[in-house]
Amino acid sequence: MILTLVLVSALQTALIGGVAGYYLSESLYSEIGHRALMVAKTVAATPSVISGIQQRDSETLNGLASAMAATNEALFIVIGDHQAIRLAHPSPDRIGHSMADDDGDDGAEALKNGRGYVSRAVGNLGDTVRGKAPVFLPETGEIIGIVSVGYSVAQVGNTIQRYKFIFYGLVGLMLMVSLLIAVVIAGRFKREIFGLEPEEIARLFEERNATLQSVREGIIAVNREGIITTVNRAALETLGFDTGTSLVGRPIHEVLPDSDLLSVLKTGIPDFDREVWLRDRQMVVNRLPVRQGDDVIGVVASFRLRDELDQVSQQLTRIQQYADTLRSQTHEYSNKLHTIAGLIQIGAHDDALSLIGRETSDHQSLIHLLLEAVPDPVIAGCLLGKYNRAREMGLHLDIDAGSQMSDIPDALPRDQLVSVLGNLIDNALEATRQHAGEGGCVTLSMTDLGHELIFEVDDQGVGISSRERDRIFEKGVTSKADSGKEHGYGLYLVKQFLDRWGGSITVESLPAGGSRFTLYLPKIPEPRSAH
Structure with a gap:
């Protein structure tokens, strides 16, 4: 039982951890991409950037891009004109070349449709998550350039690993707690079943059924609610019921209104060799309470006809x-x-x-x-x-x-x-x-x-x-x-x-x-x- 509970807990924890880790990674990538896009839109709306693009002032734009990249902890900020020709780039030798030379993305979505977007690509600065936004001329709304903000995938990975370390530590703690709970549950369960193994319980159950059916005396047992839980064939025959009748699950006062089982259940006092009449038949009855600790949890009655x-x-x-x-x-x-x-x-x-x-x-x-x-x-x-x-x-x-x-x-x-x-x-x-x-x-x-x-x-x-x-x-x-x-x-x-x-x-x-x-x-x- 301990092994089963631990394996189930480990499987559940691993499954939950894997799914949670996957969604954590995806959420962080999405969050970084969204952040890159917001920074790109902010840079694209900066008046000095708009002015620098109009004047094709690469020096001013490079200074602005470097400062804003440092402020927003971005790997780079690249600024291009309406044809995606770089006007600002961390590598000066890249200025004047098409932005498509890095990753094949010329920013057409931003330059033609005027919409910002997020992409992931491998360029000369490595694997990055990029946010690209068009630069509009405030007076006419004309698209005059494009801003690309990139964050390193390695940066995202480091963040993910930091979160995963905390998360997997919590998962490990949950697994240890599950193991402890499994040990406690198994110990409690084993005490309740008197230290027996499942196969021993199954064998005793079959022996108990065989014993009940082999006894010539009628036997009926009820639980603490007075519901019949056990009845053997001899009981059905002695009471005049058809042997195919099912009495299990029925209240004893409905089956035998004259029975004193409920009084024994209430008092907990056994009753031996009493002559009673049940279903118009004179019988000799023994009633014994079933106890669990100090609690009476049921009563077992054995009875036979008062014969010769x-x-x-x-x-x-x-x-x-x-x-x-x-x-x-x-x-x-x-x-x-x-x-x-x-x-x-x-x-x-x-x-x-x-x-x-x-x-x-x-x-x-x-x-x-x-x-x-x-x-x-x-x-x-x-x-x-x-x-x-x-x-x-x-x-x-x-x-x-x-x-x-x-x-x-x-x-x-x-x-x-x-x-x-x-x-x-x-x-x-x-x-x-x-x-x-x-x-x-x-x-x-x-x-x-x-x-x-x-x-x-x-x-x-x-x-x-x-x-x-x-x-x-x-x-x-x-x-x-x-x-x-x-x-x-x-x-x-x-x-x-x-x-x-x-x-x-x-x-x-x-x-x-x-x-x-x-x-x-x-x-x-x-x-x-x-x-």
Whole structure:
């Protein structure tokens, strides 16, 4: 790059210098010629010169010509009569001869047409630029003679060389400055491209394209203005676009109005493994800001459909949670068994039977309720797990005995319903634990009467103010005290599901304290736009 910039600068400088030098020379020759002509006209209009020509006084004319030549720094001034016969000349032996003897120019243009002109010729005084003017008789305007003023080409050349020396010095300085600028630009450019050579950049570009197309996940990148700059084939297929569709150059909010890429672009905070809905498809999305120094210059998002593998992964996570719950219950029941064994050993059989009865009656009544009210095993299993989770936290999950949830439409995704219901119960348990402490109670009631499925979750938390109710379903908004953990997504996902299914949710404060979340799901979905 340095070599190219220097060569281009040198070529431009040489071209400009050559053209400028040529026009400088031509301008000086023209200026000297014009000066010679003006001096010739001035001499021709001098009364003493007119008088000397009329009297053919060569001695007087020679004195006048020599003095005027010295005054105007001319090489010579030659004066002739109306036939171009010299009356004054620096060389006395030339007087009386025709002016045409020197250069073949007899001054006909001046003597016949009465016009001054400039010419260049080689005479006995060398190569000169000459200005010739006719001498008019003032009274009649008759042409009575001619004046020729000459300047040496060598004089002009010396002047040109003096100007060229200054000019070419300036050109050389410009070339050095161009070299310095080339070095600075090349250094800056190389730093911006991480020290890579052009062929390395080209290879990386091809590798990058091949990598993008080989990845099974969809990838979309936007610049700082939110314009799509990169999209691979998997992204088009995942989003349901035709593979020939060109999305590059289009604003992301036009292509994916539900995308959160612009919020990541604004905050610069990465977002990993988020479940979202894009173009009516549930996906798992990762978003990562692209930084240049401290500036966020774009965002790259990778996403995939929430397929069976993701579902299996979530099921394994739930199994792990259930295993942890069972482990804690095992420890709890082990303690209670030791207590029962101790009561038997000391002969307190009635107390032992009473303790056994209390333990079994709670589980039996819950299982009996779930079998009758919630025949769907997935939802029943979720509620049983949350019941055990509440006990582990020192709380109680009370399921209303009058609940009924058997008429669940087949089209309603069970895993999503479980996720929504689980989020509401988890939030209620957390709020109750923070405010009411151990022994607190969360109440759940369900009904499928009518055209809607209705779930009510009551907690014993601090409640939610009217101002907070408008924001709790926004992404990232949370009222939990341990803000260091990832919170603010549970209710956001709940709202997303409700918007897709056409459901709704209300939040109200209870007179005794706490909050009530009421979830309404139509049995026949009424889809609305996802957020």
